[in-house]
Amino acid sequence: MRIGLIGAGAVAPFHIAAAATLDGIELTAVCDIDETTARRAASGSAAAVFTDHRTMLEAGVIDAVIVNTPHALHLPMAQDAATAGVHVMVEKPMATTVDDCDRLISACTQAGVALTVGHIQHFMPDKLAARRVIDSGELGAVRMIRDNRSTDYRPGTRPEWFFSPTIAGGGALMNIGGHCLDRSLWLGDGRAVEVLASAVNRFGSPVETDGGMLVRLDNGVGVTIAVISDPATRGDAMSVVCDEGVIELDPRQGATVHVDGRSRIVHVAGEHDIQQAFTAQLADFAAVIGGADPAVPLGHARHVIEVVLAAYRSAQEATTVAIAREGVVA
Numbered sequence: 001m002r003i004g005l006i007g008a009g010a011v012a013p014f015h016i017a018a019a020a021t022l023d024g025i026e027l028t029a030v031c032d033i034d035e036t037t038a039r040r041a042a043s044g045s046a047a048a049v050f051t052d053h054r055t056m057l058e059a060g061v062i063d064a065v066i067v068n069t070p071h072a073l074h075l076p077m078a079q080d081a082a083t084a085g086v087h088v089m090v091e092k093p094m095a096t097t098v099d100d101c102d103r104l105i106s107a108c109t110q111a112g113v114a115l116t117v118g119h120i121q122h123f124m125p126d127k128l129a130a131r132r133v134i135d136s137g138e139l140g141a142v143r144m145i146r147d148n149r150s151t152d153y154r155p156g157t158r159p160e161w162f163f164s165p166t167i168a169g170g171g172a173l174m175n176i177g178g179h180c181l182d183r184s185l186w187l188g189d190g191r192a193v194e195v196l197a198s199a200v201n202r203f204g205s206p207v208e209t210d211g212g213m214l215v216r217l218d219n220g221v222g223v224t225i226a227v228i229s230d231p232a233t234r235g236d237a238m239s240v241v242c243d244e245g246v247i248e249l250d251p252r253q254g255a256t257v258h259v260d261g262r263s264r265i266v267h268v269a270g271e272h273d274i275q276q277a278f279t280a281q282l283a284d285f286a287a288v289i290g291g292a293d294p295a296v297p298l299g300h301a302r303h304v305i306e307v308v309l310a311a312y313r314s315a316q317e318a319t320t321v322a323i324a325r326e327g328v329v330a
Contacts, residue, residue, distance in 0.1 A: 001286060002061060004029035004086075006053045006077055007068035008041035009159070011091070014278035015066050016041060021279050025286060031056045053077055057084040064289060066118075066282075067091060070161045071169045075100045082111035089285045091118040093178050094301040096169030098309065101302040114289045117301035121183040123277035123284070129255040129267035130187055130240060130247045139257070140243025145188050145223045147180040150234040153202075153209035163207055171207025172227045173199060173315075174308050180225045181215070181304050182296075187240055190217030191303060196320045197311035202229065213311050 003019055005012060008030055019027040031050040032038035038049045050056040057065075057080055064087035067077050074090045081088050088108055094117045095101045108115035121127050134142060151172050152158070161167045168174060185192065195215045199208035215223040238249040245259035247266075251274070255267040270276075284295045306323060314321040 001025050001289065002028040002063045003282075004031065004047075004056055004062035004065045005041070005068060006031045006056070006065060007070075007091075008032040008034075008037045009068060011278075012041050012068055014275055015068065015282065016045070017275055018279040018282040020045070022283055022286070025282065028061045029056050029059070054080055057081060057086060062086055064089070064114075064285070066285075070167045071174070072096050072167045075104050078104050078115070079107045082107045082113050082115075085111065085113060087114040087285075087289050089116045089118055089282075092120070092182070092301070092304075093169065093174060093308070094298075094305055096174070096305070098302065098306055101298075101305055105298055105302070114285070115298065116285045116288050116294045117296055117298065118281060119179075119182045119296045119301060119304070120277050120281060121179055122186060122296050123280040124251060125273045125276060126249050126251055126255040126267045126269065127183055127187070130238075130249055133247055133255075133257055133266060134187060134189075134240070134242070139245045139247070139259070142188050142221055142240055142242050144221060144241040145184045146239045146241075147184050147223065147225045147237075149176050149180055149227050149236050150231050151176045151227055151229050153205055153207070153229040155203055155205070163205055165207055168207060170308065170312060171199075171201075171205065171211075172209055172229060173197070173211040173213070173311055174207075176227045177211055177213065177225060177311070178304055178308055180227065181213070181307050182300075183238065184215070184223045184225065185217070185300065185303065185307075187238075188217050188219070188221040188223060190219040190221050192216070192223075192307045192310075192323050193218050194320050194322045195307055195310050195314050197314040199312070199315040208315075211311070211315070213307075215307065 027047045030042040067090040078088045197213045200210040202209045209229040213225040240247040248256045254269040288294045310321045
């Protein structure tokens with residue numbers, strides 16, 4: 001499979017290394033509006049370099065593409081790829097509105113091309129270890145999840161488009177909170193039915209720099225999410241509280257199960273865990289092209305956007321917002 005990459009920014013090296021690792025996959029094109037960035041990403045491979053994704057699609061050098069661009073560009077670029085008969089993987093978030101998620105799904109369905117969404121948390125080794133423990137039933141049902149992540153939304157810490165409400169779709173809650181929602185919904189085995197959120201705009205930022213969400217799932221699981229910008233102590237930690245014990249997760253440390261005063265490690269963090277996740281994610285994309293079901297259902301990726309947008313409404317109106325089966329209703 002010949003694969004192209006649109007957007008050679010921060011996580012591009014992980015996608016490129018994944019393509020180099022997997023048999024039957026070859027990186028044949030890299031596109032970025034900054035030619036120097038594109039050439040740097042393509043160096044070490046035989047990939048052609050483009051500065052316009054439409055030119056890349058017209059060149060006929062790819063069978064599939066990874067869309068790794070500013071969030072609001074996911075839909076139009078994926079639509080262009082689908083029209084060209086090219087299979088699509090979009091980075092998270094799927095899009096910036098629920099309508100755009102639906103348009104994205106429709107475009108790929110009508111064109112007969114595969115579509116996956118890059119929710120990398122589903123492939124992180126510590127999260128997979130937790131999923132196996134939950135599935136084994138040894139701890140009983142999941143009852144509560146706490147998810148805390150740090151980030152940095154100070155001016156100058158990231159590309160300017162991240163601070164555009166239109167292009168990014170939001171700030172810390174959309175970008176980082178989306179990761180937290182994804183993994184909490186997945187490990188919590190449920191769908192959100194209501195959210196109470198808060199958002200803070202510091203540093204003169206036009207998007208929120210910090211935020212929190214209290215989310216109730218349809219199975220009764222309560223999820224608490226906090227995203228804090230530039231704290232003294234950086235972190236990325238989850239606690240999954242079950243009937244018979246607690247699973248503690250941190251990608252820098254691994255995964256630990258704690259039951260009745262005793263702990264056991266179910267995954268030891270390794271230096272290649274993140275790359276391993278990106279490689280598994282690309283392998284999943286290839287499998288979906290071959291007819292398999294995606295590890296991350298499209299409905300799940302769409303639901304993450306539903307909940308984030310409901311959280312924004314909750315924060316703005318200072319009230320709990322209910323989420324219906326097809327969207328926000330109250």
